[in-house]
Every structure is written in C-alpha cells, then in structure tokens.
Amino acid sequence: MSSVLPERLRQFLSMLTVRPFDTSSAEGQSKERYRRIALTTAMSMLAKFVSIFTNLITIPMTLHYLGKERYGMWITINSVFILLNSADLGLGNGLLTAIAAANGKDDRALIRKQLSSGFFLLLGIAVFIGLLFFALNPVMSFQALFNVKSEVAVREVNSAMIVLVIIFAVNLPLTTVLRFHEGLQEGFFLHLASLVGSLISFVLILASVFLHLGVPWLVFGLLAGTCLSNAVVFVRQFGFRRVWARPSIKRFDAAVATSLLRHGGLFFLLTVLTLLGFQTDSLVIAHINDQDAVTQYSVVQRMSQVAFLYWAFVQALWPAYGEAMARGDYQWLRRTIVRSLKLSFICGLVMGAILVLFGQAIINVWIKDAIEVPPGLLLSFGAFIFVNGFIGTLAVIFNAAALLKTQCVLLLLASVTAFLLKIEFCRSMGVQGVVWATVVSYLFLFVLPGWRIIYRKFWSD
Numbered sequence: 001m002s003s004v005l006p007e008r009l010r011q012f013l014s015m016l017t018v019r020p021f022d023t024s025s026a027e028g029q030s031k032e033r034y035r036r037i038a039l040t041t042a043m044s045m046l047a048k049f050v051s052i053f054t055n056l057i058t059i060p061m062t063l064h065y066l067g068k069e070r071y072g073m074w075i076t077i078n079s080v081f082i083l084l085n086s087a088d089l090g091l092g093n094g095l096l097t098a099i100a101a102a103n104g105k106d107d108r109a110l111i112r113k114q115l116s117s118g119f120f121l122l123l124g125i126a127v128f129i130g131l132l133f134f135a136l137n138p139v140m141s142f143q144a145l146f147n148v149k150s151e152v153a154v155r156e157v158n159s160a161m162i163v164l165v166i167i168f169a170v171n172l173p174l175t176t177v178l179r180f181h182e183g184l185q186e187g188f189f190l191h192l193a194s195l196v197g198s199l200i201s202f203v204l205i206l207a208s209v210f211l212h213l214g215v216p217w218l219v220f221g222l223l224a225g226t227c228l229s230n231a232v233v234f235v236r237q238f239g240f241r242r243v244w245a246r247p248s249i250k251r252f253d254a255a256v257a258t259s260l261l262r263h264g265g266l267f268f269l270l271t272v273l274t275l276l277g278f279q280t281d282s283l284v285i286a287h288i289n290d291q292d293a294v295t296q297y298s299v300v301q302r303m304s305q306v307a308f309l310y311w312a313f314v315q316a317l318w319p320a321y322g323e324a325m326a327r328g329d330y331q332w333l334r335r336t337i338v339r340s341l342k343l344s345f346i347c348g349l350v351m352g353a354i355l356v357l358f359g360q361a362i363i364n365v366w367i368k369d370a371i372e373v374p375p376g377l378l379l380s381f382g383a384f385i386f387v388n389g390f391i392g393t394l395a396v397i398f399n400a401a402a403l404l405k406t407q408c409v410l411l412l413l414a415s416v417t418a419f420l421l422k423i424e425f426c427r428s429m430g431v432q433g434v435v436w437a438t439v440v441s442y443l444f445l446f447v448l449p450g451w452r453i454i455y456r457k458f459w460s461d
Helices: 004-014 026-088 091-104 108-139 142-146 151-174 176-183 187-210 215-241 254-278 281-288 291-327 330-366 375-400 404-429 432-459
Strands: none
Touching (some): 026 108, 026 151, 026 187, 026 215, 091 108, 091 176, 091 375, 108 151, 108 176, 108 254, 142 151, 151 176, 151 215, 176 215, 254 404, 281 291, 291 330, 291 375, 375 404, 404 432
8 A cells, every 4th residue: 555655646746747648549538637637636625725724714713703693694694605506507517517528529619609608698697686686685584594683793694695695696607717617627727716716815804804894894705705716717718818718699509508508407406405415504503503503513614624625636527527428438437436436435534533533622722712512513524524525426427427317316315304304403413413414314315326326337338
C-alpha cells in the first residue's frame, strides 16, 4: 500500500499540466480526460478549502455577534436559498449533460443552441420567481416560518428574504456559464469563480459584522460574492474569450428548449428529492425544537464539510463519464468507477473517524463556550460523512449514464423515508435524529440497491 499511494500521487500530479494531450488515440483521450479531471479536482479542492477556511473564521464571529436565535435564522435562510436553487427545473444539470454529449461529438452548433435555449429559459424562470415573490410578500409570515420571537429577529427576517430572492433571480441565468465549463470538462474555471466568490463574501461578511449591519446585510454578503464572480466569468467567456458560444435570442431553438425541459424535469425531480432528504434538517429542527438547536446542528454540519473535499474529484467525473460513454470507452469507465468508490470509502472512513474522535475538542477551541454540542451529534455526522461519499459517487454515475428514472425511484424512496424519519427521530432523539434518519434511509434505499444496478449495467457483459 505504501508504494501504491506515492505512485498514484505521482500519476495525479503528472496530469496537472496546461498543455492538452493528443486525443487522436484512445490512450490520448483517456489521458486528456484524466488531465481535465485532475485540473478540475485541484482547483475544486482549493476553492472548497478557501470556503471552509473562511467559514471556520466567520461562524464564531457571526454566532457571537448575532446570538443563537438570529444566527439560527441566518442559517435557516441559507437553507431556503439552497431549496430555491431547485427552481431552475433541473435545467442546469440537463444543460451540463447535453453539452457534455455534444462535446463528445464535437458539435459546436448544437452547443450554441443549447446555451442560448438554456440561458433564456433560466432568465424567464428568474423573472417569474421574482415577480411571484413580491406579489405574495405582503401576505406571507416569515416570522412563523422561521419560528423567531425576538423583536430584532422579527424585524430583520422579511428584509433578509427580499435580499435573498433578488440575488437568486440575478444569479440564476448567470449559472449558464458554469454548466458550459462543466460540460466541456473545464470545471477548473467554475471552481476558480467559486474561490473568488468565497473571498468576496468573506470580506462582505466581515464588514457586516464589524459594522453591526444585521442579518439582511449578512445574507447579502454571503450570496453576493458568488453572484458577482459568476457575472465576471460570464462576461469574460461570452464577451471576449468564446464569443462563438455567447447566448443569443436568435439561437434559441424550441426543439432544444423542449429537450432541455424534458430531461431537466428528471433532474428537477432528483434535485427536489435530494433537497427533501438533505436540506430540510434546519427547518425540521427549527419547528420541532428551536433556533438554538439549529445553531448546534449548523456548527457540526459546517465543520463536517471539511470531509467533503474529496467530492471535488467525484464531481469532476460527471462530464468525463458522459464523454467516455459517447465514445464507447467502457473499459476506462469501469476502471474509473472502481477507483472512485475506493476513494470514497477511504476518505469517508478516515474523515468520519476524525470528526467523531476529535470533533468536540475542535469545537471547544473553535467556538469556545458559545454552544454545547450533544455527543451523539458528532457520531451521527461521522456516519453521514461515510455514507454520503457513496451517495455522491453513485449519483454522478447515474447522471452520466442517463439512468435518471431509476435514480428518481431510488431517491423517492430514500428521500420520503428520510423526511418522515427526521420528524420522528428529531422528536425522540433530539438534533442528531435528523442526521441518523438520512444515514439509515439512504444507505438501505439508495446506496446498496444503487450499486447493484450500476454493477449489472457495466459489468454484466
């Protein structure tokens, strides 16, 4: 093992080169895929590291500044933003898959149609959501939704939601450029934008805390960095670097748009089910317990994100799998699937164990006396880290292999079961119950049957 790991590391580092490989042969195509995966993984890990590092600094600061209730409200609003991202009707992931397939066929004309159609569909969705929100805002009670009671929290919650919806609407069509880069296996540009966005948000959050501007400005600081960086990448790519791909209403194609909506509908269902299973924890905890419990959950959840650095590698495989399938390179595909599963197993086991064994000591140094974390919460997140590695790895294979209907069935069973168990487990076990509900449901209803399906598809011959 000691000799294998340095060799794997050497091979990985050899792929970190700007110059592309000759793709006229199958071996060259394989090396070029790995080169793009390596570059994307390296930049993604750097971006995630910066994001995690800035979180480790800002979380104690914002917690001490806001107090437990307002901090819990801020975290819950962030969860609402993540839920809102499903409002793209799956067009983002559908566009990524379509561009990856078109790139595998070297069809630029089709890529142009896909980009233009996807951009204007997302623009229409953003406008519709913005208008709908402002029409319903006068009759909506965010105080009841977020279960806040203090005078200052009640006063801030509506303004914070207005900021959230505006930034979401502006950012949604800009994400077209990110799907473009992912589809071309150029995810390093995406993660470079993410890194810059994290740094901008870090500065804005620090300013909001030091100037005591309140939760609405903290929401602005958290989300505006990503929006601004996406806008810069969008202008750079479609305004100067790749003018041929610039979205244009003249290139909007009804047939392509219909295809994106049809395939996007499956991704939309997958996204909704995933959000139901993974992103409803804060809302469940807030209603069954209170915002103080949300704060406890959030601190451990944010700390556990350090373990998800390996997701950078897994996510980079999606367009590579799609391109390999388009070329019929199944030998490379099977070899890479096995490697990704081994990586998920090792990383999940090691990082989960570190969180369980040393998490409380880290929290004591990091947050000091601001909160008291239930010991069972660390154990539940350790198990979640291990299982989630397999969930992400299998989901990427399902997406690239166009096994969306099968994945929808598995996710429907796992997500609905997880959501129902969250409510029951939270009442009986406390905060950690929502995490155990996710672990149990997805392990037995997604991971195990999912691997059996993938094995039959790619190894049955």
